[in-house]
Amino acid sequence: MPKLFEFPPTRSNRAKWALEELHCDYSSEIIDFMKGQQQSEDYKTVHPLGHVPVYQTDHYTMHESVAIVMQLIDEHPDAGLAPEPGTPERAEYYQWCVFASSELDPILFDIMKHTMHLPEEKRIRQIAERAQRGFRARADMLSEVLVNRDYLLGSKFSGADIAIGYCCNWAAYTKILPDHPVLVDYYTRLQQRTAFQKVFSR
Ligand SMILES: N[C@@H](CCC(=O)N[C@@H](CS)C(=O)NCC(=O)O)C(=O)O
Missing domain, CATH: 1.20.1050.10 (Glutathione S-transferase Yfyf (Class Pi); Chain A, domain 2)
Structure with missing residues (x-):
């Protein structure tokens, strides 16, 4: 199942909003900024800068909240959340x-x-x-x-x-x-x- 590394209400909420609009199945891992988890050696293997969001699937891993939104929407064309390419x-x-x-x-x-x-x-x-x-x-x-x-x-x-x-x-x-x-x-x-x-x- 795809996984979102997040810490609400930071920019990971952009990716999460798209996931919820599209009724996607996903799991979530909270990276607790209050405990400095974003700077842990473990998390640095997920995102070397220690940022959220990161969205991991079996086929790709993405950071950049807006890019994740656009990719998810492209994966669900029937939801109609983006106009046709080229228009x-x-x-x-x-x-x-x-x-x-x-x-x-x-x-x-x-x-x-x-x-x-x-x-x-x-x-x-x-x-x-x-x-x-x-x-x-x-x-x-x-x-x-x-x-x-x-x-x-x-x-x-x-x-x-x-x-x-x-x-x-x-x-x-x-x-x-x-x-x-x-x-x-x-x-x-x-x-x-x-x-x-x-x-x-x-
Ligand atoms: N351009 C990136 C920015 C990601 C970013 O900077 N996220 C912040 C939260 S909004 C972060 O993880 N900061 C880590 C920190 O404050 O230590 C995106 O839109 O996803």
Whole structure:
């Protein structure tokens, strides 16, 4: 059975959300960051950087949360969570999936570190403010798309909403999401999904 190495609510929740949306059978191993298990010699054989998620099957092992989401969705084409390859809709899908991990994750990481997680004396205001500005610019881009749409690709939920929806969860945690009402509405819609509730309530 495929196995997900995870530590909720970190980015492993992206992979888990896709697994739950697709009703996949999988087992889970919690890598407890509070106990430093991600840096253990054992876990370093699974992921040399000590990161989650890692998704292992009999045929392949993957890290990179968004890539795992996209792969799982491709393995379940009947679920309809991604547009047909080669279509304009697929182009948009790729774009927002990659935007989540390349444009939003690093900024959210900086906001979290420099406004919440680091001891106060180690927080750097300039880094936090630059990241907050960066988030606002990107949230405006997303809001422009979502103002007339329920989901990123239109009326249909897709893997792009898992990728970006995870960022909304992270932005809510860092308290920057409420500055963006269109994203708040979108995130509220995502929170109503059964798979979301199963993954994020733990
Ligand atoms: N780009 C990777 C990032 C993975 C990553 O950095 N995961 C974090 C949790 S969100 C981690 O495992 N950090 C290890 C640590 O904090 O020691 C992905 O999206 O999967």
